Amino acid sequence: MASSVLLPGVSNLSVKVHPVVLLSICDAYIRRKEHQDRVIGTLLGVVVDNVIEVKNCYVVPHNESSDQVLVDLNHHKTMFDMLQKVAPHEVIVGWFATGADLYNSDPLIQEFYNKESTHPVHLVVDTTLKDNKFSIKAYLSRPLAFGDKQLATEFVQLPCDTIVSDIERVGAELMLTGLNDPSPESKRETANKSFSDEGETLQGSMARLADLVARASDYVQNVVDAMMVTYLSDLLRAHVALAERLGTAALPIM
Template sequence: MGTLMGYYEKGSIQVTNCFAIPFNESNDDLEIDDQFNQQMISALKKTSPNEQPVGWFLTTSDITSSCLIYHDYYVVSSPKHRHVMIIRLITPFSGDMTKRMPVRAYLRSKAGIPGAAGPHCAIFNPLRVELAAFPGELVAMQLMEKALDSRRREATLESGLEQLEVSTAQMIEWLERMLSYVEGVNKDGEKPGDAQIGRQLMDIVTSSSNNMQPDKLDALVKNTLRDYVMVSYLAKLTQTQLQVHERLVSA
């Protein structure tokens, strides 16, 4: 269990940092070390003044009644009682959880019977979670994911040649996946087209052409144009021959 640090944006909550805090759930008594929590928040604000508490996280397999008490603590201690988010790290990893981050986010809302004096329960509504990371952070996350298959939960760094081999294999897999998608969209509409994916593919092509040397780009365009002209010529020639053959047969 711990505190989530970040900032609020229009329509979203950005989580940029977190830290664990001591807590106790023995004998049905819930205790949170508030002094430790406030000291950590003050220390983090010295390095990142814009960050503030935006919620809390808990490692659990399900949301329990204890979450209400923890959530009330963070709601009271949050600045201006803004929206407080809870992130649940699902344990143990099972099913499709091994292929993606086992993270769920919720916002609490009060609920009750229509016409009653006030709300009598609380509902944790799920939120959409988007993970964003720098390239260096992604490399570290991928390395830690490899430790999931190890009994000792250890992962070793690969050599430069092995990393190049893995990166090349991933690149080939992504290219094959993109090629399969494009062919599926263009071939009799087997797959529905997605405008967002199309724009992303266009950005990839544009960025690749901008980073390419001018002489190589000219050579690529000329070679592609020649291939297109040749294929177009052969297609029209074949079409003409078929038309002539049909007329001769029908005559």
């Protein structure tokens, strides 16, 4: 269950998300296994002046049903320890999930992250692009109890927005430019111009960025296939040349 009333004691909290986090989540959703309905993962960042700034994230493999969730704890710990070596100031601030709304199993996952962080944020990223819109929502949780007995968990929505540094803005604009004009010459010319168009918000751009990630994945696969064909052709030519030198009709390739 979700509510728009803020939690007592944290009514001034808000969430700011960097674009690299949203791109990583979109990429993870595109690469998910066929049977997976959604992907989840850990959010890393800092908390300054009641602002939870989400700077990084990583996927955590999981299996879930309506009453049970299995999380790969070893993967979670390994990824966190590795990223701590790169950015030791970034701590666990919550978790993310793709989808249009909350799931019945979310309280179980939230319970796990309550042990990892104080007031962990649950970030819901709608990758369905319904009505051609890219939306993100942030929640905190609180227990609903009767006396000493906890009956349920309530998710309370927090103000959530994106935060873009100058470097990130340039990178986002370069990616968007590549959708309309993929020529290298045009990219080099555009890279020397200003990319400070304040009229377009990041949310309005994320739908096109998600499409770009899918195109990039297909392109990489095509490049790998082409390299394999080239390698086999070179191997065959070398085989023929060696056979001619040795005066042998045929040699085994493998």
